[in-house]
Amino acid sequence: MKRLIPIPKPPGKKKVPSSLSILLLGILFLAMGGCAAQAPRVVEPPPEPLEKIAPLLRLMPETYPLFEDDLEYEGLLPALHRSLEFYRKLSPDRPVRFGEDSYPARHMIASTLHLMDLVRERPDKETLNRKIRENFLVYRATGSPPPGTELRPAGKVLFTGYYEPLLSGSLQKNERFSIPLHGMPEDLFEVDLSPFGTDYAGKRIRGRWTGKTFEPYPDRDAISHEGALEGKAPVIAYLASPIDKFFLQVQGSGIVYLAEGGYIRVHYRGQNGRAYRSIGSLLIQTGRVPKEEMSMQRIRRYLEENPEEQREIFAFNPSYVFFHTVKEGPIGALGFPLTAGRSLAVDRRLFPDGAPVFIQTVKPLLFADGTIADWRPFSRFMAAQDTGGAIRGSGRADIFFGNDGYAETAAGHMQHPGEMFFLVLKPQ
Incomplete structure (x- = not known):
């Protein structure tokens, strides 16, 4: 049982009731055509x-x-x-x-x-x-x-x-900058499971409504190589390397200096609901990188030296992060x-x-x-x-x-x- 440490209330202060947070994006709501919530x-x-x-x-x-x-x-x-x-x-x-x-x-x-x-x-x-x-x-x-x-x-x-990484990029896709940095997709929903019982208190799931059922959102590989986001998510900017994009998603925020001039600050906006898995642990388990050498820099070096393995390694982490631009940051x-x-x-x-x-x-x-x-x-x-x-x-x-x-x-x-x-x- 939790202990509440008694703190004397200042005179004249009244308790401010907190409004009930109705967070459930119910499947029924989705079926009725409600707007997709970020x-x-x-x-x-x-x-x-x-x-x-x-x-x-x-x-x-x-x-x-x-x-x-x-x-x-x-x-x-x-x-x-x-x-x-x-x-x-x-x-x-x-x-x-x-x-x-x-x-x-x-x-x-x-x-x-x-x-x-x-x-x-x-x-x-x-x-x-x-x-x-x-x-x-x-x-x-x-x-x-x-x-x-x-x-x-x-x-x-x-x-x-x-x-907060500093990267180069462009607002337009071109030969040098071709790796898209996505904003939130319109068909990604987050559902609060708390109303379904005490066993689900504080639990949420993310996915998409197919018209008949609520299913997990596509994973990293489907998004990156199978066009799962085609026409469903805005592109904020284009980067030069999938490695840059991956580490930006891991860090959650960064600054992109644009070929057109100036820069944009990008920050975590949401995630596809898939569990995060460390590609560093994969490289150690498969003997590609010794445990004592493991670091972000060592992972980057391995990926750059073995481009043919990048898709397999990245796919090990099905989590995919979406961004938006902010004026200051990074935002905690x-x-x-x-x-x-x-x-x-x-x-x-x-x-x-x-x-x-x-x-x-x-x-x-x-x-x-x-x-x-x-x-x-x-x-x-x-x-x-x-x-x-x-x-x-x-x-x-x-x-x-x-x-x-x-x-x-x-x-x-x-x-x-x-x-x-x-x-x-x-x-x-």
Whole structure:
């Protein structure tokens, strides 16, 4: 049974009732000819954690980690401000879960403001740790892996990275740029299964209506090689390489510099409903790339050196991402732009949206030519502001590194264990 941490209500505040979210795109509605709904990213996580072990455990002050920020707080205030704006859009009494505890959104506002005030002081290490012990509760991610994965030591989290790629493209198809980057198809629907019973709470499916039944949407291979999207989805731009397109879909956003001049910023708009499968794991399992060499850069090199295998390898991942253009970005799962080095993607079903996070893991140091010289331990404050298809369970987190050369290298090679902690202001 969950514990609700009692927070005194400010005088004069009234609970704001949240309107019922009627999300079911019923098959009956489709059969009646309703307009195709765009498939958005899921904003509301299910009400209950999906793991039997609580994803977060509250620590005693004497077991708090040693807090220190490797970036000297640079960029942290803008990231926390984004979370603050997110909380201000919620109902004041909307619960935000920290494992078995829960705090109302108005307390998360106070918590974020208090941490922002502390950051503005730019405290030294001793002052920082003293004030956190005095004012904040700290929760450690248990690190329990999702079902079917290899067990990791208790409390360890596998950190990976992602970035915003910079690509060349064109608004017109031509000899150089011929690989289409698709927007949302008009015949793709998302159905909320919650109204069909408690067993389906928080579950959704995506597919298309055939006139008689609702069926899975075509997979990556059918879309890329069998014309399954012909006449059904707009083309935002054309890229030069299917490899560029694949990695853009994995990252979820990017900047395309156009041959016509200028650029467009593209961002995740939806997905075909097929489960994501890692082509990196395929290359390891089939002996094409040694496990110890695996990275995004190594995958790209293999694909470039073996073009005849590209279709087979890409088809292993049936998931296909659709895009739209945005003015700023990249946009995280909470609906606002991410902050390089400060925004963290986690499993939103288990962890508190927007909450301050403290991580301890390693980062790469680069030679002048951009290759990795060494991996160095570091610790940093971040904010839980995004999610991802491969980020599942309390033992996974994804660091957004930005869009420069360092970001691409770090994101491509980051696969290291560490620890993750969430902070919230102590209740009065």
